Amino acid sequence: MLGFGAALILSAAVWVAPVACLDLGGVDFIFSFGDSWSATGWDPARGLSPVVGQLVETSSGGNTWIQYLAASTNAPNTWYDFAAYGAVLDNDIVRWNETQPPSVVEQVASFKQYFTPGSSKVPWSSGDTLFTVFIGVNDVGATLLSEQDFPPLVPKIFEQYQAQVGKLYAMGARRFLIMNVPPTENTPEVKSYGPAAVEAFATNITLFNAALSTFVGNIPSLYPGAVVTLFDTHALLTTILSDVAAFGLEPSVKDEFCLLYSFIRDHPSIVLEYCKFPLSKYVWYDHYHPTFTIHKILADPASDLMSISECDVDAISWAHAWGPTILLVLSLGLFSRSKLLKKRNALGTLSPPVYGPAYLPSFVRGVLGAIRLGKDEDTFLTSCRRDYGPLVYLPWPMSQHLITSASAIQRVYDTPSKVLSFVPLRKRLVGSVFGSPKAVWTNEAMEKDLFPGHARALQKSKLDQPLHLFNEAIRESIADLEASIDASNGELEIDLAEWAMVTFFDAATVAMFGPSFLGETSKEDFREAFLKFDLAFPLFASGMVPTGAAKLVPPLAKGLAAREELVQVFAAWVARGMPGVEDGLVKDAAASSERAGWSTQA
Numbered sequence: 377m378l379g380f381g382a383a384l385i386l387s388a389a390v391w392v393a394p395v396a397c398l399d400l401g402g403v404d405f406i407f408s409f410g411d412s413w414s415a416t417g418w419d420p421a422r423g424l425s426p427v428v429g430q431l432v433e434t435s436s437g438g439n440t441w442i443q444y445l446a447a448s449t450n451a452p453n454t455w456y457d458f459a460a461y462g463a464v465l466d467n468d469i470v471r472w473n474e475t476q477p478p479s480v481v482e483q484v485a486s487f488k489q490y491f492t493p494g495s496s497k498v499p500w501s502s503g504d505t506l507f508t509v510f511i512g513v514n515d516v517g518a519t520l521l522s523e524q525d526f527p528p529l530v531p532k533i534f535e536q537y538q539a540q541v542g543k544l545y546a547m548g549a550r551r552f553l554i555m556n557v558p559p560t561e562n563t564p565e566v567k568s569y570g571p572a573a574v575e576a577f578a579t580n581i582t583l584f585n586a587a588l589s590t591f592v593g594n595i596p597s598l599y600p601g602a603v604v605t606l607f608d609t610h611a612l613l614t615t616i617l618s619d620v621a622a623f624g625l626e627p628s629v630k631d632e633f634c635l636l637y638s639f640i641r642d643h644p645s646i647v648l649e650y651c652k653f654p655l656s657k658y659v660w661y662d663h664y665h666p667t668f669t670i671h672k673i674l675a676d677p678a679s680d681l682m683s684i685s686e687c688d689v690d691a692i693s694w695a696h697a698w699g700p701t702i703l704l705v706l707s708l709g710l711f712s713r714s715k716l717l718k719k720r721n722a723l724g725t726l727s728p729p730v731y732g733p734a735y736l737p738s739f740v741r742g743v744l745g746a747i748r749l750g751k752d753e754d755t756f757l758t759s760c761r762r763d764y765g766p767l768v769y770l771p772w773p774m775s776q777h778l779i780t781s782a783s784a785i786q787r788v789y790d791t792p793s794k795v796l797s798f799v800p801l802r803k804r805l806v807g808s809v810f811g812s813p814k815a816v817w818t819n820e821a822m823e824k825d826l827f828p829g830h831a832r833a834l835q836k837s838k839l840d841q842p843l844h845l846f847n848e849a850i851r852e853s854i855a856d857l858e859a860s861i862d863a864s865n866g867e868l869e870i871d872l873a874e875w876a877m878v879t880f881f882d883a884a885t886v887a888m889f890g891p892s893f894l895g896e897t898s899k900e901d902f903r904e905a906f907l908k909f910d911l912a913f914p915l916f917a918s919g920m921v922p923t924g925a926a927k928l929v930p931p932l933a934k935g936l937a938a939r940e941e942l943v944q945v946f947a948a949w950v951a952r953g954m955p956g957v958e959d960g961l962v963k964d965a966a967a968s969s970e971r972a973g974w975s976t977q978a
Contacts, residue, residue, distance in 0.1 A: 402450075403504065403551075404450045404454060404500070405455070406442070406449065406456070406505070407487060407506075408457045408509075409540075410508070411514050412459070412460075413435070413510055413665065414441070414442050414508070415433075415460055416434055416440060418432070418457045424456070434668075435662070436644075436666065436671050437655050437667055438644030439644075440671050441671040442459075442508060442675075444671060445675045454498070456498075458483035459510070460478045462476065463514060464480075465479060465533050465537055466480070467479045467481070467482070469532050470518055470524070470533070481536065481540060488543070502550040505550075506551050506553060509554050512584050515529075515584065516584055531587075534591050541599070545602060552605070554607070556609055557588075557610060558613045559610055561578040562574075563664050563665075564631060564633055564660055564663045568663075581610065585610060588606070592604055609674060612673075620659055624669070626653045629657070631660075633658060636648055640655075640766060640767055646767075655667060729765065731744070731764070731768050731771070732744050738772065739773070741770075742774055743773065746774050750914070750915045750930075750932070753910075753911060764780075766780055767779055802827060803822050803823070809917050842887040845886050846884065849879075849882060849883035888962055892956035905945075908934050908938035909938040909942060911931060911935065912938070
């Protein structure tokens with residue numbers, strides 16, 4: 377049955393005559409191409425099964441529209457998703473990063489490698505296979521954020537778009553579903569850049585979608601026998617955002633996302649107390665992607681539209697003429713539609729796992745976690761990942777969620793600074809972890825000068841000399857090891873893991889602070905103090921133990937003593953005029969400290 381969203385799309389005249397309609401009933405295989413709005417993490421190099429042996433990761437917190445769409449066909453387990461996070465149509469046209477993910481051009485080449493008819497183990501054919509393309513989000517976004525001029529790129533993009541559809545057609549593709557660009561100007565990230573950015577995104581999306589509509593309209597004449605549906609993702613998502621409550625979503629967080637949810641990729645029904653509502657009630661999963669709830673809503677009318685039987689050109693023309701009337705009539709069903717959506721989207725609640733044996737009281741489990749964290753951080757975090765998955769809650773006295781997935785942690789660093797700022801946390805850690813007086817860590821120079829100095833120090837143009845020092849220190853250590861082996865006639869016994877740790881630590885110290893940093897302090901003493909302090913770092917950062925009571929907790933007491941040793945080393949270096957700082961990585965940060973008058977403060 378034609379849904380409300382489908383009626384909206386028909387009334388908006390997104391069909392381009394003489395484009396034919398698709399029937400999902402005969403679809404046995406699906407191949408999809410695109411970006412993170414479709415990506416599932418599937419990689420044909422791991423095997424041709426879309427499930428077995430794959431590392432499934434989406435940008436929705438659950439399934440994507442293509443997974444929901446596949447479930448409504450004969451291909452729930454025979455869909456193959458080449459889409460990649462951050463992809464554009466052609467990396468040679470839109471270049472926004474030195475190491476870009478596979479573009480659609482490369483995705484089509486990969487399809488040819490693994491699924492060429494006659495040589496592929498997958499028995500797809502022209503008549504039983506659907507090809508989907510959902511691309512353009514990053515073509516628009518990356519050009520704007522990297523300050524490229526987008527309009528001149530549009531003809532080049534669609535010349536290449538046509539070439540890729542032509543390649544798929546030449547290999548037997550005949551049934552296409554093409555999605556246009558959604559209104560990403562409404563994402564939390566773009567809104568954080570201000571009204572000018574919102575307007576620029578909207579303008580360029582309109583330009584892209586108009587060109588796409590023209591291109592899709594030409595496909596049947598360019599490729600005889602091709603059947604194509606253009607799905608107006610933009611219109612439907614705009615409708616959803618205009619009245620999110622009607623689609624079972626929470627209006628008060630229409631423009632928000634809960635950062636903690638965005639770290640979790642495989643628990644769509646999870647409910648976190650830290651977040652205002654269940655994930656299923658949010659529009660946005662993270663700063664730039666919608667939740668699985670939105671993907672489900674998108675997939676429904678796509679399925680409906682492609683299931684309309686006998687919809688030829690005359691039927692499409694009739695829809696153009698009568699679409700608004702149909703919309704008016706079907707709009708009367710919006711209330712019941714929203715009720716059904718709310719019922720369908722009502723997910724069971726699932727709290728994150730809590731650390732420790734379930735039979736112990738909550739506070740005991742929290743204390744147990746704190747003790748184990750303080751005793752051996754690496755072993756503790758590894759066991760949490762193994763026993764609890766990517767997220768675990770440590771009860772009072774820590775009262776913290778621990779995220780242990782590498783991909784989730786990377787997402788933290790990938791989040792734009794205008795959406796997620798580490799400044800408040802960094803300022804607090806300067807006091808709780810490093811023991812700086814409040815007058816220092818609350819000083820505005822921290823945010824305006826010192827932290828930007830850190831960022832400048834990590835720019836590639838600033839790393840040549842520190843990397844040179846690092847490499848030279850490594851070479852010296854290797855030469856010393858070689859000499860020791862020769863002196864022992866090749867019978868030297870060492871702990872290679874320990875040697876590697878010591879070598880890289882000492883080399884990093886030289887790269888950070890210059891070769892004259894330690895002065896009369898031995899490498900061994902500095903290294904030992906640093907490692908003791910590092911072991912206590914998580915407990916310091918948690919803030920669970922008041923400063924005055926830290927000496928009563930053995931791991932913290934050792935950390936405090938080690939921190940004092942390190943402070944004395946740095947104080948002595950400052951007193952000597954910071955020799956070697958011009959060669960090290962921290963020279964910009966050191967200059968910031970001097971400007972703030974902190975050069976002699978512990």
